[in-house]
Every structure is written in structure tokens, then in C-alpha cells.
Amino acid sequence: MPENPGVALITGAYGAIGKAIARQMALKGYTTILAGRDEAMLKQASGEIIRISGNKNVSYEMVDLSRMTSIRSLAERWKSPLQILINNAATSPKKRTETPEGIELQFATNVLGYFRMITFFSGFMETALDPRIVNVASYWAGGLDLADPEFRKKVYDNDQAYRQSKQADRMLTVAFAGRLKPRGITVNSCHPGDVNSKLSNNLGFGGHESPDMGAATPVWLATDQSVRGISGRYFEHCAEADCSFSKDKAGVEALFRLCENY
Secondary structure, X not given: OOOOOOEEEEEOOOOHHHHHHHHHHHHOOOEEEXXXXXXXXXXXXXXXHHHHHOOOOEEEEEOOOOOHHHHHHHHHHOOOOOOEEEEOOOOOOOOOOEOOOOOEHHHHHXXXXXXXXXXXXXXXXOOOOOOEEEEEOOOOOOOOOOOOOOOOOOXXXXXXXXXXXXXXXXXXXXXXXXXXXXXXXXXXXXXXXXXXXXXXXXXXXXXXXXXHHHHHHHXXXXXXXXXXXXXXXXXXXXXXXOOHHHHOHHHHHHHHHHHHOO
């Protein structure tokens, strides 16, 4: 078992890609915290990872990433410095669904969930060595409508909602990279890979890559020395890729302000 390099928090950590990310981080020796809202799934996934990795420093935390009160509650009970935050949790319901707060579920989870996790947890990262945030986004992105991000006016389509949420994740990466640079925290986004999962099935896709292949780029961004100090970039297949959304500075700031006001 490698020497423990720090604490890693992974959201959505019992899905296909999330569990593979958590397993790979545990194999690298990190104290690995799986976060999600289904306790039975979290318990099963963390137990499996402990058996496979031999790393006993694997545990879980309950949190509903679609609700600010739940994220705040997790932050209030958090005690340790945090080196790695991997925002991975996402959903793609086929029908328009709202949270108890009345926010469309994909926007609440896939966008505001990332925004709030970074907002609440970046403070725990300032004392860590080489702290990094990785936002799992997608190359399947675009069509973000800041005037109607929750599909209140236009007809809901889960594929369109997913694509705009992943565009937003890539743009928020740039917004936070600039804000967190003075605090020594890097923020990058990536396409994880084409993995057959519940999420991809809801969007009408399968997937030709294994969960471990899908986890490779997020884990590489979180741990590899070759990307140390790099921030505000977008990656595919462990290599930087062009992101036109990131270049829209006005749009990036407008999105950040929009999320801030929720």
C-alpha cells in the first residue's frame, strides 16, 4: 500500500465511473471518502473497495448533491483537511423533475451540486499539499440557455438538459480556477470516457469503455505530477482538449452569478 498522500472526496461514488474513481484513488493510498445519497449503495461500494484495495481508510458520507442544505450539513460535520475533490455526481431523469426546493433536478445536481461542493469545501483544501478539484464533465456538451436553465419555458428534454449541464460544468471550472488560484487550489474539468451506465442509458447511449477506462482521466487529473499547477483547463483521454465554452468570459461570469443567486 502506498504512503497515504491525503484525503480524497468523490461524489456520486457508487455509480459505474464514480466507484471506479474511488477504487483507483484508494489503490493509490488516499483516504477515500465516497459521497452520495443511497446509504446501502455507499456501504456496499466502500466495502468492495476496501476488499479490493486493501486500504482500510475508505469510508462514506451521506449527501444529496441536489440540495444545498444537505451539502452544507456535510461541510458542517467535515473535520479534516481535503486534498482532492472530484465532482462526479450526475443525473439524467427522462421526465422533468424538481427538488423539494423547486429546482429542476439535472440543473440542481449536475450544475449547482458542483458549484456548492466547491463553494463549501474549498476552505478545507487551503492547508493541503497540492490541492486539486476535478469536475467530471463531458464532450457531450452545449446549448446552455442562461435565460431558461431549468426548462421552465421550453419543453424539457433530458439529453438537452444534460448537454447544457456539462457545458456549465466546463465553464464553472474556469470561473473557480481564477477565484481559487490565489489560494493555491487548481480546478480542471474532463470527459471521463464512454462507459455503459444508468446515466448513459437514460440518455439513449450504451458505452464501449470499462468503468476503469472512464475513471482514468479524472484520476490522472487528481494525482499526476505532470498536471500539477495547471488550472482552468479541459481534458479528454489524459490530454488537454480545446474548449470553446471556456473562452466565453462574459458567459462564464454570467453563469457564476446565476449559480450564486440560487
